[in-house]
Amino acid sequence: MTGSYEADVTVIGSGSWATAIVKMLSTNASKVCLYVQFEEELKYLKKFHHNQKYLSAVNFSPEKLILTGDINKAIKSAGIIILVTPAAFLKETLSPVKISFKGKTVCSAIKGFIPEDNCIVGEFMHNRYNVPYSDIVIITGPSHAEEVAMEKLTYLTIASQDRVKARNVANLLKNHYLRTILSDDIYGTEYAAVMKNIYAIGAGICIGLGYGDNFLAVLLSNAAMELKTFIDNIHPIDRDIKSSAYLGDLLVTGYSQFSRNRAFGNMIGKGYSVQNALMEMTMVAEGYYAAKGIHKIGSDMNLKIPIAEMVYRILYETVIPSKEVLKLTKILK
Amino acid sequence: MTGSYEADVTVIGSGSWATAIVKMLSTNASKVCLYVQFEEELKYLKKFHHNQKYLSAVNFSPEKLILTGDINKAIKSAGIIILVTPAAFLKETLSPVKISFKGKTVCSAIKGFIPEDNCIVGEFMHNRYNVPYSDIVIITGPSHAEEVAMEKLTYLTIASQDRVKARNVANLLKNHYLRTILSDDIYGTEYAAVMKNIYAIGAGICIGLGYGDNFLAVLLSNAAMELKTFIDNIHPIDRDIKSSAYLGDLLVTGYSQFSRNRAFGNMIGKGYSVQNALMEMTMVAEGYYAAKGIHKIGSDMNLKIPIAEMVYRILYETVIPSKEVLKLTKILK
Numbered sequence: 001m002t003g004s005y006e007a008d009v010t011v012i013g014s015g016s017w018a019t020a021i022v023k024m025l026s027t028n029a030s031k032v033c034l035y036v037q038f039e040e041e042l043k044y045l046k047k048f049h050h051n052q053k054y055l056s057a058v059n060f061s062p063e064k065l066i067l068t069g070d071i072n073k074a075i076k077s078a079g080i081i082i083l084v085t086p087a088a089f090l091k092e093t094l095s096p097v098k099i100s101f102k103g104k105t106v107c108s109a110i111k112g113f114i115p116e117d118n119c120i121v122g123e124f125m126h127n128r129y130n131v132p133y134s135d136i137v138i139i140t141g142p143s144h145a146e147e148v149a150m151e152k153l154t155y156l157t158i159a160s161q162d163r164v165k166a167r168n169v170a171n172l173l174k175n176h177y178l179r180t181i182l183s184d185d186i187y188g189t190e191y192a193a194v195m196k197n198i199y200a201i202g203a204g205i206c207i208g209l210g211y212g213d214n215f216l217a218v219l220l221s222n223a224a225m226e227l228k229t230f231i232d233n234i235h236p237i238d239r240d241i242k243s244s245a246y247l248g249d250l251l252v253t254g255y256s257q258f259s260r261n262r263a264f265g266n267m268i269g270k271g272y273s274v275q276n277a278l279m280e281m282t283m284v285a286e287g288y289y290a291a292k293g294i295h296k297i298g299s300d301m302n303l304k305i306p307i308a309e310m311v312y313r314i315l316y317e318t319v320i321p322s323k324e325v326l327k328l329t330k331i332l333k
Numbered sequence: 334m335t336g337s338y339e340a341d342v343t344v345i346g347s348g349s350w351a352t353a354i355v356k357m358l359s360t361n362a363s364k365v366c367l368y369v370q371f372e373e374e375l376k377y378l379k380k381f382h383h384n385q386k387y388l389s390a391v392n393f394s395p396e397k398l399i400l401t402g403d404i405n406k407a408i409k410s411a412g413i414i415i416l417v418t419p420a421a422f423l424k425e426t427l428s429p430v431k432i433s434f435k436g437k438t439v440c441s442a443i444k445g446f447i448p449e450d451n452c453i454v455g456e457f458m459h460n461r462y463n464v465p466y467s468d469i470v471i472i473t474g475p476s477h478a479e480e481v482a483m484e485k486l487t488y489l490t491i492a493s494q495d496r497v498k499a500r501n502v503a504n505l506l507k508n509h510y511l512r513t514i515l516s517d518d519i520y521g522t523e524y525a526a527v528m529k530n531i532y533a534i535g536a537g538i539c540i541g542l543g544y545g546d547n548f549l550a551v552l553l554s555n556a557a558m559e560l561k562t563f564i565d566n567i568h569p570i571d572r573d574i575k576s577s578a579y580l581g582d583l584l585v586t587g588y589s590q591f592s593r594n595r596a597f598g599n600m601i602g603k604g605y606s607v608q609n610a611l612m613e614m615t616m617v618a619e620g621y622y623a624a625k626g627i628h629k630i631g632s633d634m635n636l637k638i639p640i641a642e643m644v645y646r647i648l649y650e651t652v653i654p655s656k657e658v659l660k661l662t663k664i665l666k
Contacts, residue, residue, distance in 0.1 A: 141551075142546075142547050142550035142551060142554075143547050144545075144546060144547055147545040147546060147547045148547070150545070152543075152544065152545035152547055152548065153544055153545070153547070153548045153662060154545075154547040154548070155547070155548075155551045155665065155666075179662065179663075179665075181666050210485075211485065211486055212477075212480040212483070212485035212486070212487075213475075213477060213480060213585055213588070213589060214475050214476050214477055214480045214481070214485055214486070214487040214488070214585060215485065215486045215487065215488075216584075216585075217475035217577065217580075217581040217582070217584040217585035217588075218474075218475060218488045218577040218581050220581075220584060221475075221575055221576060221577045221579075221580040221581040221584065222576075222577070224575045224580060225573060225575045225576065228575070240558060241575070242554055242557045242558045242561070242574070242575070243554060243555075243558065243666050244550065244551040244554045244555070244665070244666060246554075247550075247554040247557060248550040248551050248553075248554040249550070251549075251550040251553060251554065251584070251588075252546055252547060252549075252550035255546070255550075255584075255588050256546060329486060329512065330512075332488065332512075332577070333488075333514050333576050333577060
């Protein structure tokens with residue numbers, strides 16, 4: 001499978017989800033190239049074969065791993081590139097890239113919005129690096145990295161307009177604890193992955209304010225309806241929003257006490273200022289940036305997305321969270 | 334509102350959900366008649382004004398409550414009757430009834446299947462007591478009784494073919510912590526309330542077997558799709574299965590560690606026999622009976638409902654739960 005490349009696949013990123021993805025790949029790939037941006041992390045990984053900060057119980061097989069701090073070498077090393085940085089850092093991470101992505105399958109497992117460009121990763125890679133949409137693959141689905149590390153059964157949806165490319169990526173990822181579902185909906189799956197973080201912040205805010213499980217179920221049901229409205233307007237194809245890449249991803253994040261986005265919302269519901277809540281976060285809450293981006297798109301397209309709008313107002317305007325939630329409670333169904 | 338009746342509304346049942354419903358009603362109703370089957374419970378309630386076994390922190394206002402152990406008197410006392418017994422006990426509870434339900438609004442808040450008759454409560458009341466479908470009202474939605482007791486914001490869906498009757502019942506129930514949504518889907522809302530208990534058993538089985546949150550999200554997403562398949566076949570009208578009466582109710586039960594049905598499934602996943610798990614339950618797991626009933630309907634109509642079928646086989650046939658779940662994992666999406 002490697003062909004003229006040094007590795008079967010290159011992973012760009014070294015957080016918890018990147019670590020989980022390298023673990024999954026190591027069943028089927030004979031060589032995985034991992035790009036690590038920070039020198040100290042790279043040194044640690046080379047010495048101890050596990051990530052110091054994230055999922056440190058996951059041990060990498062040194063004979064399967066090519067570790068590099070050179071992004072151009074990393075991209076050159078494989079025909080399949082998986083991007084797994086926080087969305088807000090992708091531009092900076094890729095800024096030293098000099099070689100072309102031409103002919104490569106470019107996968108995003110990011111689940112976030114590129115803040116300055118106000119677009120999803122697939123669009124960004126197309127616009128900035130001329131990657132044709134047919135070369136883009138979205139890796140998504142309900143997947144706490146911690147459960148992948150523990151080999152708990154997980155389903156990933158692999159979306160591409162090119163079924164062969166989706167299948168190639170799926171074949172690299174799947175193993176006894178990892179099932180893959182193929183899809184051609186690169187826009188819908190990526191937008192769903194981005195939006196669910198906004199709804200998880202909303203869920204956190206409500207829980208922080210003292211709302212209970214009865215209300216959470218109503219909020220997330222309405223979020224599922226809103227997600228459908230938004231995505232069907234952005235890219236109107238026939239899709240079942242109840243399948244795991246859309247509803248499943250919303251549920252695993254909205255119901256997880258370990259979700260960064262929900263934890264971030266929870267702090268705000270409990271009375272932290274947005275700035276203080278952001279400072280308390282050790283990992284990026286992708287929904288913070290997504291809320292702003294989705295607000296802009298929603299406004300431009302005149303879409304009714306009241307839950308996402310509420311989260312936007314709480315994060316970016318001087319409003320009182322409890323009053324905003326109370327207003328929302330009057331229109332849910 | 335009482336008219337020629339002694340009470341605005343009669344509640345038949347004295348479990349936790351009945352207790353929560355009496356609490357809700359006590360904001361707007363000037364008199365609520367409560368039928369309590371067991372003499373000792375009745376005596377205790379008359380003396381202490383709260384339920385001994387369930388939600389004992391909920392205090393009833395004695396001046397608003399008419400307590401009776403006479404089912405005929407109870408039904409005679411009001412024009413609106415709310416049934417809130419376990420489904421398996423409804424027939425027995427109603428067996429001494431001699432007076433007619435004619436002209437009364439008959440509400441079911443039961444969320445269960447009548448085992449021997451293999452039908453939902455609305456159908457049973459129609460078939461057995463000649464209650465016209467236009468007099469039937471279904472009270473459903475994501476609602477842990479414990480949260481209603483704590484006055485946590487809760488949404489109930491009130492379904493009737495007669496909008497005026499639905500509105501009358503809604504007006505009795507709603508208050509500062511209770512919002513109501515009107516619907517005309519008496520079949521769909523009741524079937525959803527019944528089926529979600531089967532899926533909660535399924536969720537419990539999987540969690541008991543060691544599956545994690547990533548899988549639970551996939552299971553419940555697929556359950557939402559299956560629910561739509563089933564209900565749309567039973568009663569094909571235009572409904573959004575993602576609204577709170579359907580998806581919301583599925584989520585609050587499937588994600589709740591306090592759900593009896595999920596707890597029942599969990600024991601089976603952990604290796605208890607079905608008989609032992611049933612014996613451990615202090616309250617009825619409605620899904621146990623529902624699984625059998627839905628299996629029959631599904632088979633008769635040749636419907637593809639693999640999750641409900643899996644739960645049925647685990648509960649009623651000699652199969653190995655882990656093997657059944659493994660088979661299921663291969664077809665989820």
